[in-house]
Amino acid sequence: MRVAWAAAAALLLVASCPAVASAVPSASPLGPLTPTEQHARCARPVAAPATDIPAGHDLLDVAAAHQFSRGEGVTVAVIDTGVTPHPRLPGLVAGGDYVSGGDGLSDCDVHGTLVAGIIAARNGPDDGFVGVAPAARIVSIRQSSGAFRAKTSRTANAAEATVGVGYGPLATLAKAIVRAVDLGADVVNISETACLPPSDALGDDSVGQALQYALAKDVVVVAAAGNLAEATSCREQNPDPVTDIKTVATPARFAPLVVTVGAAQASDGTAASFSLRGPWVSVGAPGTDVVSIAPAVGGPRPVYALAGADGANPLAGTSYAAAYVAGTVALVRSRFPELSAAEVIARIVSTAHGGGHDGALGAGVVDPVAALTAHLPPRPDPAVGHAVDAPSPPDRAPGGSGRILITATLAVIVLAVSWRFARAAVPVATRTSTSPRRW
Secondary structure, three states: OHHHHHHHHHHHHHHHOOOOOOOOOOOOOOOOOOOEEEOOOOOOEEEOOOOOOOHHHHHHOHHHHOOOOOOOOOEEEEEEOOOOOOOOOOOOEEEEEOOOOOOOOOOOOOHHHHHHHHHHOOOOOOOOOOOOOOOOEEEEEEOOEOOEEEOOOOOOOHHHOEOOOOEOEHHHHHHHHHHHHHOOOOEEEEOOOEEEOOOOOOOOHHHHHHHHHHHHOOOEEEEEOOEOOOOOOOOOOOOEOOOEOOOEEEOHHHOOOOEEEEEEOOOOOOEOOOEOOOOOOOEEEEOOOOOEEOOEOOEOOEEEEEEEOOEEEEEEOHHHHHHHHHHHHHHHHHHOOOOOHHHHHHHHHHOOEEOOOOOOOOOEEOOHHHHHHOOOOOOOOHHHHOOOOOOOOOOOOOOHHHHHHHHHHHHHHHHHHHHHHHOOOOOOOOOOOOOOEEO
16 A cells, blocks of 8 residues: 555656746845845744753664764755854855845854754764764755845735745745755755645746756755644645645655655654645654754753743754754765765665655655665666756756656656565664744
8 A cells, every 4th residue: 555655646746746947047146036124033042951862863863873974075055044153063154145145154043053953963062962964064055034024025926935934935945956056065955845725826936947956966955844834824734645735835845856854753753743744745754852053042052942932932843854854865975975866865765664645754754774774776777767967958848857857766766665665674783832833
């Protein structure tokens, strides 16, 4: 049944991925589409009271994974709300700012810093927290912010749909993806989501074009599935991942051009109720009981919440689940530098476990140790397993190269998913309220 569901979902993906024109969006100019202003106070992180290893790290056995890889030599671009410099993020690179006139190293929302910490924070002297790929390098590109807005209203149209709450047009998300690739990223993390009913046009063709460009350049892009929340555009759950779609999320829906990540409970790996389901969900990762780093009272201690009107709001969401997967991808790319982006994705998906057919966690929760140690079948034929050339000039029929690229990569990933469900378990070396703050 699981193999059949994976095949059905894959067919739906082929049908639903938009046919986009072949032109690659320009990463220039930096800055917002129109002048912006800050209209809300910056978020305030709350230091964690305990210094134990986070539950999500235990679930994935991150410590065991570090016996095989720590992400050396890998660059991860974080397209988010910016990343504030932190002593546990040495070597942080300014990648640019599409929200205001900065360089990408300002994070009023704290969100991007939290995401970057899960991916690549170094060990601390007095606590059990460390990033999934602590030797990886982070490039920060600021693309959105809940604390900013456009100074003047423009005529609303689909092309100006935004991710999250606040400022973050899809047009600049596409620019940011291209910029991340051009800056040399091996992995791109996008913990951002825009949602609309399936009857509405998302206006995300430029995002699809940018994602095609990324895969053609051998870059793995990881995206959050999205969270159900009344304060955002993702308000209604999808009852069935194939036959009953109420909410479409982007860039999540572009799987397999992206690895789309749903949130699992850090305690037991079951699907979190707030995680948006869909046929595009590739895998799951911990999205509750989140701990990371951010500048906070008390120095460079880990944080577990953001301050709210009624107290501390614990961190939770698919944003952080995506960060766990981006870190895992960095580990795999470091250990197996010869693998293409499509082959890395296949390895991540095929070694995940615990998936079902409700579209919540895709093939299941990622297993970093298995992804780093499993003996998988021979790699696919290069004609199938590698991304096609970069998008062609506009005189080619629109959508042609996009369909080829989607189908080629999908073939690798679907075969891997089907094989993963059929094989035996792989042995590994060791085995905005008082509710949680979700992004």
